[in-house]
Amino acid sequence: xxxxxxxxxxDRDKKINVTDPFDNSFIDTVPQASTDDAETALAAAVEGFAxxxxxxxxxxxxxxxxxxSIIAGDLEQFARTxxxxxxKTITEARKEARRTxxxxxxxxxxxxxxxxxxxxxxxxxxxxxxxxxxxxxPIGVILCITPFNDPLNLVAHKLGPAFAAGNSVILKPATxxxxxxxxLVEAMVMAGMPPMAIxxxxxxxxxxxxxxxxxxxxxxxxxxxxLEAGKHIASIAGIKKIGMELGSNSPVIVWHDADLDYAVxxxxxxxxxxxxxxxxxxxxxxxxxxxxxxxxxxxVADTKKYKIGNKLDEKTNMGPMITEGEAKRVExxxxxxxxxxxxxxxxxxxxxxxxxxxxLENVPEDATIxxxxxxxxxxxxxxxxxxxxxxxxxxxxxxxxxxGIFTKxxxxxxxxxxxLDCGGVMINESxxxxxxxxxxxxxxxxxxxxxxLKFSLQEMTEPKVVCFTLPxx
Numbered sequence: 001x002x003x004x005x006x007x008x009x010x011d012r013d014k015k016i017n018v019t020d021p022f023d024n025s026f027i028d029t030v031p032q033a034s035t036d037d038a039e040t041a042l043a044a045a046v047e048g049f050a051x052x053x054x055x056x057x058x059x060x061x062x063x064x065x066x067x068x069s070i071i072a073g074d075l076e077q078f079a080r081t082x083x084x085x086x087x088k089t090i091t092e093a094r095k096e097a098r099r100t101x102x103x104x105x106x107x108x109x110x111x112x113x114x115x116x117x118x119x120x121x122x123x124x125x126x127x128x129x130x131x132x133x134x135x136x137x138p139i140g141v142i143l144c145i146t147p148f149n150d151p152l153n154l155v156a157h158k159l160g161p162a163f164a165a166g167n168s169v170i171l172k173p174a175t176x177x178x179x180x181x182x183x184l185v186e187a188m189v190m191a192g193m194p195p196m197a198i199x200x201x202x203x204x205x206x207x208x209x210x211x212x213x214x215x216x217x218x219x220x221x222x223x224x225x226x227l228e229a230g231k232h233i234a235s236i237a238g239i240k241k242i243g244m245e246l247g248s249n250s251p252v253i254v255w256h257d258a259d260l261d262y263a264v265x266x267x268x269x270x271x272x273x274x275x276x277x278x279x280x281x282x283x284x285x286x287x288x289x290x291x292x293x294x295x296x297x298x299x300v301a302d303t304k305k306y307k308i309g310n311k312l313d314e315k316t317n318m319g320p321m322i323t324e325g326e327a328k329r330v331e332x333x334x335x336x337x338x339x340x341x342x343x344x345x346x347x348x349x350x351x352x353x354x355x356x357x358x359x360l361e362n363v364p365e366d367a368t369i370x371x372x373x374x375x376x377x378x379x380x381x382x383x384x385x386x387x388x389x390x391x392x393x394x395x396x397x398x399x400x401x402x403x404g405i406f407t408k409x410x411x412x413x414x415x416x417x418x419x420l421d422c423g424g425v426m427i428n429e430s431x432x433x434x435x436x437x438x439x440x441x442x443x444x445x446x447x448x449x450x451x452x453l454k455f456s457l458q459e460m461t462e463p464k465v466v467c468f469t470l471p472x473x
Contacts (some may be wrong), residue, residue: 001184005032006044007195012037016202020084021320021353022311027084030178033203038211041170041199045141046217046261048168048196053138057111059192064108066115066191072101073397078152078183083311086151087275087319092313097374100153100184103436106453107160114165114457116351121467132467138166139241139462140219142379143212147224149277151177155184157436158222163188163197167220170199176322185369195293213237220460224279227373227445237259243449243459245441247279247373247428248401250431251394253384253416254295256288258406259428266406267277267379270305270430270463271355275321276377280402280431283374285381286390292383299381300345306357318342320353321376327355330376337341337367340405343443349379371397371441387412401442403433 121130173181347358
């Protein structure tokens with residue numbers, strides 16, 4: 001596939017191979033962009049903004065509605081692209097494709113709700129002759145850097161609201177999963193998007209990333225990815241808006257009165273969806289000691305039912321990790337935890353890029369797999385018997401994206417809702433739940449700002465005050 005630069009689909013002599021992580025089979029190539037290409041993207045994005053900021057709300061919304069329709073009409077092909085280049089099974093990929101349709105549809109709807117307010121200037125002496133209001137305006141060129149784990153919907157979460165607000169975009173998709181993103185851009189152009197509105201540049205971050213991030217023509221960076229990359233971006237970005245979703249180490253509390261059947265089902269899915277490569281995946285389970293053994297037995301039994309294999313096979317429950325290198329990293333972390341005293345209840349073995357769904361207990365707090373984001377198919381079980389202690393342990397790490405609790409006690413639920421330090425608390429649900437229109441983001445090292453379409457629009461616009469001083473009548 002080609003990349004979209006300066007209004008044209010272009011190729012380059014240097015290529016990046018896109019392969020299926022399950023068997024390393026070749027899928028396609030994308031251009032390996034250079035620093036010169038990054039400079040072209042920056043200049044073109046400024047020209048693109050001169051177009052998008054003058055487009056009517058109606059036109060922007062209609063393009064997004066039509067893009068959603070194009071994807072809905074070719075849903076299976078989009079899902080197969082997601083599944084082949086990434087880690088998701090075809091079942092998981094279909095869900096992502098359907099969510100993308102919703103994300104773009106909601107973006108179109110929110111384009112019509114970018115509202116301002118009148119301002120009572122006469123609320124302070126001296127303002128009696130003043131009348132006015134504020135409205136929100138697009139901020140300019142937005143650099144969107146997207147991850148591999150949701151290669152279509154997380155791109156839509158950035159492009160949809162950015163364009164709905166009237167901005168232009170430079171899109172840098174994950175190098176290992178660029179095809180879904182490019183297909184989305186193709187659909188947007190087919191739907192009537194001015195080609196200059198999006199610069200879709202494919203290449204390696206170390207070669208083009210700093211050029212894009214540092215440039216003053218970029219007025220906002222919207223980044224989803226790892227903590228270290230986020231720290232680097234923040235250190236060189238300069239004075240511009242930054243929105244970041246940097247992952248987590250999500251805790252879930254299972255209290256003694258929980259619906260055990262549902263808690264087990266929800267947490268198993270929450271731990272191993274997309275091979276655990278999910279920023280809101282369940283990593284730490286704090287289970288009340290009265291039900292710990294029963295929960296553990298059922299959780300391990302359900303985990304053992306998972307079938308790992310060909311992602312396009314309808315019966316496959318979990319695909320490979322994104323690369324063999326990532327699977328080897330998880331293998332090392334599990335081995336380290338075992339050396340330090342952890343018990344492997346099931347799993348723990350690797351085959352190429354595939355890593356078995358793995359359940360651990362007795363994991364010490366100094367084990368890497370306890371305190372870092374694993375981003376792989378492992379989960380740790382811990383017995384607890386005191387709610388304050390469970391909340392303290394859940395809050396003990398420098399992450400705070402989502403947390404969860406299973407309980408039938410309204411007092412317990414409310415206590416957890418207000419004392420868990422995070423961007424969202426899921427009650428009687430694992431952390432692996434997100435409505436695309438809800439405010440989504442975290443505190444501490446989990447990020448800056450909020451996504452979720454209405455909330456992204458707020459981040460991607462600025463308020464401008466208009467004040468009239470009227471003559472005395």
